[in-house]
Amino acid sequence: MNPRKEIAGQLLECGRRLEQKGFVAGSDGNISARLGPGQILVTPSGMEKGRLTEADLVVVNEAGQVLDGNQRPSSEIGMHLAVYRARPEISAVVHSHAPYATAFAAAGIELPDNVLPETVYFVGKVPLVPFAPPGTKAVGEGLGPYLAEGLAFLLANHGLLTIEKDLSQAYNVHETVEHSAKVIWLAKALGGAQPLPAHEIERLSQMRKEQAKK
Numbered sequence: 001m002n003p004r005k006e007i008a009g010q011l012l013e014c015g016r017r018l019e020q021k022g023f024v025a026g027s028d029g030n031i032s033a034r035l036g037p038g039q040i041l042v043t044p045s046g047m048e049k050g051r052l053t054e055a056d057l058v059v060v061n062e063a064g065q066v067l068d069g070n071q072r073p074s075s076e077i078g079m080h081l082a083v084y085r086a087r088p089e090i091s092a093v094v095h096s097h098a099p100y101a102t103a104f105a106a107a108g109i110e111l112p113d114n115v116l117p118e119t120v121y122f123v124g125k126v127p128l129v130p131f132a133p134p135g136t137k138a139v140g141e142g143l144g145p146y147l148a149e150g151l152a153f154l155l156a157n158h159g160l161l162t163i164e165k166d167l168s169q170a171y172n173v174h175e176t177v178e179h180s181a182k183v184i185w186l187a188k189a190l191g192g193a194q195p196l197p198a199h200e201i202e203r204l205s206q207m208r209k210e211q212a213k214k
Helices: 003-020 077-086 099-107 117-122 137-146 167-190 198-213
Strands: 030-036 039-042 058-060 066-068 092-096 152-155 159-164
Touching (some): 003 092, 030 077, 039 077, 077 159, 092 167, 099 152, 099 159, 099 167, 117 198, 137 152, 152 167, 159 167
Antiparallel strands (some): 030 039, 030 092, 039 058, 058 066, 092 159
């Protein structure tokens, strides 16, 4: 299969899953993936992520200039490009307003990363990035200090951003973080979530680091 067509199909599927899960409303959210050196495939501005076609997608270069496509690229393209510049090993970025994760971001509360084993192993720490006006270069600049490592970021008063080596993995991290946020939220009604033992967190964290090297 043509690599571009395959990546486009993965991107469209990711958009459908975000909509089906209720992680986006209206034209919320944006998704991108590396096509190759200097080429990024990204969702268009102002369109529903669950109803996109391959013809709607836009190819931009590392400066955000359109190379191919009839639509305007997402207004958040600067945020995506900041990720790709800082993390050469990353090839996919997913951003949504997943309700539970975004609730933590809106409340200015960092999501605990010591409650569910899956979060510790597959995601790790999820920092809370200070607010920056959506669609401005300030979003990418604000992310800068947090991008050295990690796969998920809460954007204060904005939403959830996840990154990975491909779209499938980036989406899975997205869903894992949202599930964790939901469980922690629900656990509050039962007195609050209890953290994992420190030695178990250390064990899982070490496993994650070793897996990342492969």
